[in-house]
Each structure stands twice: as structure tokens, then as C-alpha cells.
Amino acid sequence: MELPRTRALGLAAALATVMIWAAFMLVTRFAVQGSFTVEELLVLRLLPGALVMAPVMWRLGVIPTGQSWPRAAMLMVGASAVFPYVVSKGLAYAPASDGGALAPGMLPFWTALAAYVLTGEVTGPRRRLGLAMILAGAMIVSLWQIVAGTDGEAWKGHLMFLSGSGCWAIYSVIFRQSGFSPLHGLVIGLFWGTLLGVPLLLATGSLSFAGATLRDVTVMIVLQSFIIGILAMFLFGYAVQILGAAETAAFGALTPILALLGGVYFLGETVTPLKVVGIALVAVGVFLASGVLSKARTLPAS
Numbered sequence: 001m002e003l004p005r006t007r008a009l010g011l012a013a014a015l016a017t018v019m020i021w022a023a024f025m026l027v028t029r030f031a032v033q034g035s036f037t038v039e040e041l042l043v044l045r046l047l048p049g050a051l052v053m054a055p056v057m058w059r060l061g062v063i064p065t066g067q068s069w070p071r072a073a074m075l076m077v078g079a080s081a082v083f084p085y086v087v088s089k090g091l092a093y094a095p096a097s098d099g100g101a102l103a104p105g106m107l108p109f110w111t112a113l114a115a116y117v118l119t120g121e122v123t124g125p126r127r128r129l130g131l132a133m134i135l136a137g138a139m140i141v142s143l144w145q146i147v148a149g150t151d152g153e154a155w156k157g158h159l160m161f162l163s164g165s166g167c168w169a170i171y172s173v174i175f176r177q178s179g180f181s182p183l184h185g186l187v188i189g190l191f192w193g194t195l196l197g198v199p200l201l202l203a204t205g206s207l208s209f210a211g212a213t214l215r216d217v218t219v220m221i222v223l224q225s226f227i228i229g230i231l232a233m234f235l236f237g238y239a240v241q242i243l244g245a246a247e248t249a250a251f252g253a254l255t256p257i258l259a260l261l262g263g264v265y266f267l268g269e270t271v272t273p274l275k276v277v278g279i280a281l282v283a284v285g286v287f288l289a290s291g292v293l294s295k296a297r298t299l300p301a302s
Helices: 005-033 037-053 054-060 069-089 096-102 107-119 125-141 144-149 154-178 182-204 214-243 245-269 273-290 292-298
Strands: none
Touching: 005 069, 005 096, 005 214, 005 245, 037 054, 037 144, 037 182, 037 214, 054 096, 054 154, 054 182, 069 096, 069 182, 096 144, 096 154, 096 245, 096 292, 107 125, 107 154, 107 273, 125 144, 125 154, 144 154, 182 214, 214 245, 245 273, 245 292
């Protein structure tokens, strides 16, 4: 049976989104181990994207009206500057395979917690099982390495992955309540992330680009700003419109797996069988926590 065109496009958009999320882990890990500082990557993510999206900023506006100051601040810099900076900083210490499990992999757990604290929303039993599996898998990936004393400084990266994931979860809950469209939310973040973040990054003294060639910089602009920073947001919003939030979120289960496979094959990362078990638990937990199975049960039979 052939899928309707719009649904097929939605599935393609969701799949492309999680592939880009995994690519963010791989590309950033490769870059911070080589020619770029984390601060340089964030500038290349923010500034070109802000320039390209300037006409949209002018049309839609960049003031998050109707929000309290704490919520406005999160909408302005949470997703555009804080999340990518903290996670990228974590990738300077820990492998991309760990990042895939502990950053995007932990998002459903932190989002459910943030939704409960901010809105009182309580998840159902199947989703709670998924959240428990995510937490168990994350502990296997991170805590077991710390106890065994085999992770060196990777624990610093793990803490940053968890912090960045928590920041994105809070942003997601606040954004969902804000009433802004995905495009409007994107340009608000790009404008304020660039306006406030770039001067702060310049003040760090870590923006010499001394280790990078012009070709390296151009490639990173395309990857970090246009593909990861803008295209992924467009694709995610489109997938949610076509498939719904639950089914789109279910695709997130692929991100830890793709980051694991990419880390092994492209970056030469060493992955133990125990870590594979932990990442598999996270992936299954993400699928269950997405709520897609609960949604399927409520649909009438065709």
C-alpha cells in the first residue's frame, strides 16, 4: 500500500531530523578535537544563520511578547546559545556515542520532569516505563564508567550533556506554552543568541580561528548554521505538523543509535558491550516515552 504523499514527506522529514541531530554530535566532536574551539563553532552557528534569517526576523519580530522575564530569557537564548554551547563543550571531553545517549536521549526524561514541575502534567504508565528505561540506560552509559574508573575526564562531558539536555527540555515546555510558531521561535532565538552571545564569545579570546583554514570555516558554516541550526528546525516543525508530536518524537529513538554507529565508524570510538546495552535501553525508552503506542491504541480501527 502506497503512503499518502504528505505522510511520506513527514516521515522523511522526521528521519532527516534525527540524522541531523546525530550528525551534530559527530561533526562537533570531530571539530573540537581538531581545528576549532567550542566558542568558534557557536559563532559559526549563530552569526551566518542570523544574517540569512534577518528578513524573517523583521517580518515576524524578535520580542517574545506575553512572557514573564524568566520565560522570555529561555526563549531568547535557551535553544540558540545555551544548549548548543553546553553540549558542544561536553563533546570536547566525552565521545559522541555518549552524547547521543545523554543529550537527545535524555530529553524525554527531562521534558517530562519539566512539564510536571511547570504545568503539573503527569505521564501515563507506559511512558513512565520508557522514562525509567531512559534513566537506567543513561546510568549504565555514564555512571558505570565513573564507578569503574575508565572514563578519564568524560564525566565532565556527561554532566554537560545532562545539563544541556535539561536546558532544552525546559525550553521545549516553555515554547509549547508560548504560542509561537516553530519559525518564529527559531528567529527569536537566532536574534538574541547572536546579539548577546557573540559579544560574550568574543570576550573569551577563543575566536582566533588560527587552527582552521577558510575551507574548514566554510564547511562548518554550512553544517553548523544552515543544516544543523536552521534546516533541522524546519524539518522538525514540518514533521510535527504532518505526523504529530508523539510520532515525530518516536523517531528520536534513532538518535542514540545513529550517534553510536557514527562514533564507531567515522570517529573510531571504542564502545563496550555494556555501553551498547545502555544506549539500547535509552533508545527503547525514548520510543516508549514518546507516547506513540498510547496514541496508536486510541485510534479507531480502519
